[in-house]
Every structure is written in C-alpha cells, then in structure tokens.
Amino acid sequence: MPNGDSTKNTSRGDDSGGQKKKRNTGWETSSNTWHVYRSGPSQNYWTKSWMSGGTIIFTKFTSLKRPGACRQLADYYGITYERVDQELGIFWPCPSLDHPGTPRLFTDRMFYTHDRKAHFNVTEWRPSGDPVDEGYPLFLTTGRVVSQYLSGTQTRRIGALVDQIPEPLAEIHPRLAERHEIKDGDWVRVTTRRDELTVRAQVVKTIRPDTVFIPYHWPGISSANRLTHRTLDPRSKIPEFKVSACRIRRAEGPDPSPDDRGPLKSYESRGGA
Amino acid sequence: MFGYEFYVDPSRCIGCRSCLQACEECETHRGKSMINFDFIERRESIRSAAYVCWHCDEPTCAQVCPADAIKKGEDGIVHSSLKPRCIACNNCVLACPFGIPKMMEPEQQMMKCDMCYDRTSVGKRPMCATVCPSQQKCPLGSGDQGDL
Numbered sequence: 001m002p003n004g005d006s007t008k009n010t011s012r013g014d015d016s017g018g019q020k021k022k023r024n025t026g027w028e029t030s031s032n033t034w035h036v037y038r039s040g041p042s043q044n045y046w047t048k049s050w051m052s053g054g055t056i057i058f059t060k061f062t063s064l065k066r067p068g069a070c071r072q073l074a075d076y077y078g079i080t081y082e083r084v085d086q087e088l089g090i091f092w093p094c095p096s097l098d099h100p101g102t103p104r105l106f107t108d109r110m111f112y113t114h115d116r117k118a119h120f121n122v123t124e125w126r127p128s129g130d131p132v133d134e135g136y137p138l139f140l141t142t143g144r145v146v147s148q149y150l151s152g153t154q155t156r157r158i159g160a161l162v163d164q165i166p167e168p169l170a171e172i173h174p175r176l177a178e179r180h181e182i183k184d185g186d187w188v189r190v191t192t193r194r195d196e197l198t199v200r201a202q203v204v205k206t207i208r209p210d211t212v213f214i215p216y217h218w219p220g221i222s223s224a225n226r227l228t229h230r231t232l233d234p235r236s237k238i239p240e241f242k243v244s245a246c247r248i249r250r251a252e253g254p255d256p257s258p259d260d261r262g263p264l265k266s267y268e269s270r271g272g273a
Numbered sequence: 274m275f276g277y278e279f280y281v282d283p284s285r286c287i288g289c290r291s292c293l294q295a296c297e298e299c300e301t302h303r304g305k306s307m308i309n310f311d312f313i314e315r316r317e318s319i320r321s322a323a324y325v326c327w328h329c330d331e332p333t334c335a336q337v338c339p340a341d342a343i344k345k346g347e348d349g350i351v352h353s354s355l356k357p358r359c360i361a362c363n364n365c366v367l368a369c370p371f372g373i374p375k376m377m378e379p380e381q382q383m384m385k386c387d388m389c390y391d392r393t394s395v396g397k398r399p400m401c402a403t404v405c406p407s408q409q410k411c412p413l414g415s416g417d418q419g420d421l
Contacts, residue, residue: 146289160294174316184316206319 128243129231130193136245138176139211140192142224143242148217156217168218169202172248173209177201180250187251190214192244195226198255212246221255279388279399281324285407288312288321292401299400300391302353307386308401309372325401326351326373326386334365334374334385343383350390354383 078094090101147164184203216224231240293306313320335343342358361381365374374385389399
C-alpha cells in the first residue's frame, strides 16, 4: 500500500471487483499459499489465505498489538472492516476501538526520540558523481509515470495501462525546447557520458528549464538506465539514478532497432566507471 | 439517488486514471470506460479532471435525441441509449456540456456513465469511487462530509 505520511489512510477497495469476481490482490496468488506475517523477532503469524482472504489477514494484522516501540506508529488495532466502511477510512495509528484515528501525527509535539524532541539531521552537500559541465550542461533525472510500476514486468502486460503511455517521453521545459528548436512530440536525442537515448519530447512547464526527465519503465533501447551512472551513496548504497549530466538535441527519428544496432553494450564499454 | 450524493472534487484529482480502469470493469459496459478524463493544459500544469455523468434533472442529451433513445429512470439515472433506437447521430455527444456521452463506433451506439446502477441499486458505491486513491469521487452518505 503506497502510504506516504500525509495519506496514511486505511481504506477498503475490496468491493470494487464486481459481485462474484475474485481479484488477484497478491495475497491470493495461489489457493494453497501460506503467508507469514512477522512482527518482531519472535512472532510469526501464519495464515492460510483461502480461509477467507482479506478479512482473516486484516484481523490478524490488527491483532499484532504493540509488540515494540517501532509499532506505535503503525498501530492498527482499532481499525476494523466495519469502521473503515462507516468512516470512509481511518488514519493510523488507531490504538483502540474507540480511538478516532490520527489524521495528523505529532500534534502533541512528542516525538519518538530519546528526548521526545524532533531532531534535525544535517546532511553535507557533495557533488554528484556525474557533474554538469559545458559538454553536458543539463541535469537528467529519471522516475516513474503513474500507470507503470518499476521495470514494468507486471504493468506492461496490461494493455490498457500500456495504452496510456506506450513509450517513454522526455519532459522538457518550453524555454529549453525553444533553444533546441524542439516541439512537443519531436524526437529528442539525450546524450550522457555513457550512452544516448532517443525518445519523444513532451514540452511542459512543470519541469525545471535546466532538467530533463525520462521515465524508466522500459527495457532495451528505450531504457533510461542506459544513461544513468553507477555512483552510490557511500552509506546506503543507493545509486544516483536521479541525477546525471546530459545534453540534448533534436533528432529526426528513433534509434535503430536492436537488430540493426547490435547487442546492447556493456556498462563498462559505454564508458561507465 | 439510492440515498447517496455523488461528489466530484477536481482539485483532488491526481491524474492516476484508476477510475478509468475501474469503470471498464463495470458489469453494464464491460471493457469500455465511460469517464471523461483529461489533463487540462498539460503544457502549463499537471491539473487533471475526471468527470462522470451529472445525471441532470433535464438531461440535454435526452432532449436533443431525435430517436428518443435516452431515458432517465425513476431512480434518477440517465442511461445509455437504447440499442434498438439509437441512430448514432452524435447529437447527444455534441449537446452535453460536460462531454459525457460517448459514441461507440463499432456498435454504432451512444454509451455513457450510468452511475453503475447494477452496483448502486444494491447499496454499493460506483466503481470509480471505490478505487479513487485521493477520494476525489466520494459518495456522501448522511454526515460523511468530514474530510472534503
């Protein structure tokens, strides 16, 4: 469930699948799959999912009451199916059946820290591993479109979702597009220190004029990660896919198909470090 | 209408098009989405809007129909055109101020949002409302207007 802090609302979508139809929601992938719900090192909860699907799992889930401090925040104990229906969703934490839920956290200004105060953590800035310079004057960032999920191995199999955005589009600010004589829908060649990628332009004011955005859900010659680099965060080891240096120019057409182009080059041969 | 009000708040629309997908699964018009969805000036902003039929008291689509094919039921729902009557003239498509009626070319018939009457008539919410992640479309029961 994609719950950010501001939308931590538990709501039911289970009456959306028609009267009789069973919808595959992940936990009912197979009629005899066992699922483990773990809460703390010593507690394993096993549920046979065919028993009655969501209700059993949800009831189990809410019964995992306060096993540790980290669960204070995600306390679902007071959330029942009946309440979710009646109240159109309940914000967690909701520790008891008569608790109204918590639409906004920390209004009591008591935080889950040792001194109960909110802490600011300073992060020192360091340059990207792929810095912008005269040769590559623009930032390239990669991300998602709403109708696709990650590498698309699930969502690109669904025709209606593919139809929404069938190919990656490069979002470009009108000012930048004007400088390169690019119009909405034109082919744009985006080049970084590793490789180049040709996609259609989507000229929008909702991106910075010094930045190009390409979604990453497509494989092969449409893959935005041909352009990104391998620098890792020294601590978390998260790659710097969100910032690369690039340049753009208008192109006459798409890249040649993989057959004409030969096999994709390895990362090292593309000049990656 | 079935004890519900149906509330659409475009300012909450995040453009996810979940409602379009859910609409396609409605039993009454399988595989076809009846929602009028658009990004508004995508070049300028990320604003989007998804509209369902308003089920007008005096439906313009029905008034302009030369074949009398569009009927408003006693429950207040303005239905898709009656297949034997619809002559696919597109009058309703042009007349509706909200762009709701859709001409289905293969069938040569106008179809439109029917508020999932198969669901709403038995107390369920319309498909689109059940999936809206930002609850842009929200059926309001009595006293349920809290977070809108």
